[in-house]
Amino acid sequence: MTDRLPHEKGFHVSWDQIHRDSRALAWRLDGQGPDDGQWRGLVAITRGGMAPAMIVARELGIRTVDTISVKSYHNQDQGEAEVLKAPNPDMMGADGTGILIVDDLVDSGKTLELVRRMYPKAHFATVYAKPKGRAQVDTFITEVSQDTWIFFPWDMALQYVEPYRGKD
Numbered sequence: 001m002t003d004r005l006p007h008e009k010g011f012h013v014s015w016d017q018i019h020r021d022s023r024a025l026a027w028r029l030d031g032q033g034p035d036d037g038q039w040r041g042l043v044a045i046t047r048g049g050m051a052p053a054m055i056v057a058r059e060l061g062i063r064t065v066d067t068i069s070v071k072s073y074h075n076q077d078q079g080e081a082e083v084l085k086a087p088n089p090d091m092m093g094a095d096g097t098g099i100l101i102v103d104d105l106v107d108s109g110k111t112l113e114l115v116r117r118m119y120p121k122a123h124f125a126t127v128y129a130k131p132k133g134r135a136q137v138d139t140f141i142t143e144v145s146q147d148t149w150i151f152f153p154w155d156m157a158l159q160y161v162e163p164y165r166g167k168d
C-alpha cells in the first residue's frame with residue numbers, strides 16, 4: 001500500500017503521540033467557544049477525526065457529539081469530496097455557530113472546504129495540518145510539509161524488522 005504513495009517523507013504517529021497532540025488541541029480550544037467560552041457541541045469528521053474528537057470531547061466535557069461522513073477521493077493533486085452522512089440539523093443550527101468540528105488532519109483542504117460551506121460559522125480544528133489546507137483550519141497543533149505522508153496508528157501494526165547488521 002505504502003509503495004504507491006507519491007510522498008517521500010513519512011511522519012509516523014503513535015497512539016501515545018496522537019493522544020498527547022489531541023489533548024494539546026483540546027487545551028488550546030478550551031474556553032474559546034462563543035457561548036461564555038463554551039462549545040455547543042462537537043462533530044467528528046469520520047473516520048480519522050473520531051479518535052481525536054473523542055479525546056477532545058473528554059478533555060472539554062462535551063457530551064453532545066455527532067459525526068459527518070465525508071468521502072474524499074485523492075488522485076495526485078486533484079481531490080473531490082462527497083458527504084455521505086450529515087450531523088443532526090437541530091444540533092448544527094443554520095450555520096454551525098458554537099460547534100467544534102474536528103478532523104485528524106487537513107491536507108489539500110478539500111474535506112474542510114466542503115464542510116465549511118455547509119457550516120460557515122463552526123470552528124474547524126485538526127491535530128495536523130499541511131500548508132495547502134492550512135487556510136481551511138482555525139486551530140491545529142503541528143504542521144508538516146506538503147510532501148510528508150502522515151501515518152496514523154490505526155493504519156499501522158507492529159512488525160518484525162531485520163537487525164541493522166543483518167542476521168547471524
Ligand SMILES: O=P(O)(O)OC[C@H]1O[C@H](OP(=O)(O)OP(=O)(O)O)[C@H](O)[C@@H]1O
Pocket residue numbers: 045046047048049070071072073079103104105106107108109110111112133
Ligand atoms: O484535506 P484533504 O485533502 O481533504 O484530506 C484530509 C482528509 O483525508 C483523510 O480522510 P479520508 O477521506 O482519507 O478518509 P478517512 O478519514 O475515513 O480515512 C483525513 O482523515 C482527512 O479527513
Ligand code: HPA
Pocket residue numbers: 105107148149150151152
Ligand atoms: O498524510 C496523510 N495521512 C493519512 N491520510 C491522509 N489523507 C490525506 N492526507 C493524509
Ligand SMILES: [Mg+2]
Pocket residue numbers: 045046047048049103104
Ligand atoms: Mg478523514
